[in-house]
Amino acid sequence: MPSSASEPPASQPYDLAVIGAGPAGLAGAVTAAGLGLSVALLDASEHVGGQFYRHPAATLGAVRPEALHHDWAAFAGLRRGLEASGVSHLAGHHVWSVTGQDGDWAVHAVTGSDGGQERPVRVRARALLLATGASERQLPFPGWTLPGVVGAGGAQAMLKSGLVLPGRRVVVAGSGPLLLAVAGSLAAAGARVPAVVEASGYLRYARHPRVLATNPYKLVEAVVHGGALLRHRVRPLPRSAVVAAHGTDRVEAVTVARLDRDWRPVPGSRRRIACDALAVGHGLAPQIDLATALGCATRRTVDATAALVLGDGQETTVSGVWSAGETGGVGGSRLAIVEGELAALAIASRLDGQTELPQSRRAVRLRRGRDRMRAFADAMAAAHAPAPGWTQWLPDDTDVCRCEEVTAGRVREAVTDLGAGDARTVKLLTRAGMGWCQGRMCGAAVACLAARGGGPVPPPAERRPFAVPVTLGALAGLDADAAPGNPTDD
């Protein structure tokens, strides 16, 4: 049983504190407990599963929660593992800080559904596994603050946990493989999804046939999504973006434009699509605040997010702190599980006094799996990396910072007139990123504007022959032939 152990005796630290009970943290905690470690597993949520395995509360009586997931069996296994383990699952614990040093960490949390009040808790542990996942990246456009415009992952999360939709006719837009999953689920749950608007294309997946071929699981996933889209008559619009949302008190329509290679809207390619909601997101960015506060080094990913630098055994650059899942670079739930397990093996061996990484068959197999899946994730990330031209769909009067209502014009002014060269200086000058969310929503956009529109440029494409199964091929083909559509100005 997951004991609801609140605080361990002050004199007795846990062997391991795991922060985050998504696929990575769950796998790490269950594996570590299986190896004999005492483990505390903390998560802000009342439910385990993280973002991918979000599911309705028991009182909602879902008989088939797996209908919203394509890999439910793996989660069911982890959940059984957790129940059978001695892991102290500390649900509803919002971790706000970690202090200490190798061998003696203190994890500080507040409890409650939104962590706003209630009890402060401190959990001590000899080793630390950070598995805090990712958050969605947003690139602003006029109208993105209208009610009915929601994060793509956010719409997915609300659907999975609350069985609700933001509207009846939902356009899905942005960039990244998650959009296909979101469109598939929204449509399966009864929403009409007139279009999935993807700023990149699917063509470049097809240029990595070998990476794809070594990843049967991911292929299956893509096929599943591809099939679902056809069944629900969802129209993919590659190389396009929602450049405006319209409405007064809620979204009533969006304008979609074709994009050139640099993500600049193509003149004359605008068309309007009626909808009552828009689910939008430009991929995910690792959530690494706790780690960076501890001094863990980061690297720039191929799609211009910051991820933790990790060693072969998932250890960060701070001794005694390990990490698994999206924090080391976005790669999906399967990779998260493998990394969680691998981190647990490495931690157990370190706590046992070993200095070398474990070389067991299991460890070697996990490392291979991880490397293969990372390569695939990088190929995907490269295919969806934002190109600098996107700032052309951002007029001066559009709010960039949702919290402090700071417009693009004010940010640009700070950059050009006042010489701000980075997001930090822009923040000090304009308050962008200083509000409630602390720049989580506007950070990517502000960084691009501070780089004077010379934002992240995707790495050059490699030319490779197509060698992919039919649905991926179909997606790729769509990208190649997509016509500009009926240009109608809004």
Added chain:
Amino acid sequence: MARTPAELVGAQPEPPFEITLDGRPVPALPGQTVAAALWSAGILAWRTTRVGGRPRGAFCGIGQCYDCLATINAVPNRRACLVPARPGDAITTQEGHGRAELSV
């Protein structure tokens, strides 16, 4: 093909109860967050911004954006996408700051 999310997962929820938004009754299912109950009722905004007075509701859906802040039973600045709905909860549209400062 499913027409609703509940149909898709074969949900047999426990009986609904009532919460209110600015006095207006809204049904909620046990296990839903306040934001989910409001979405179910077709309500997408329950806050106005401090500077522009613009309507806002849930955006990120996972507790990170703070756009869904609501006053729940007289306590301001609660994230409606995280707080579970309870029978009789009185939600009020939050204008500007609400009152208390957030601690996290």
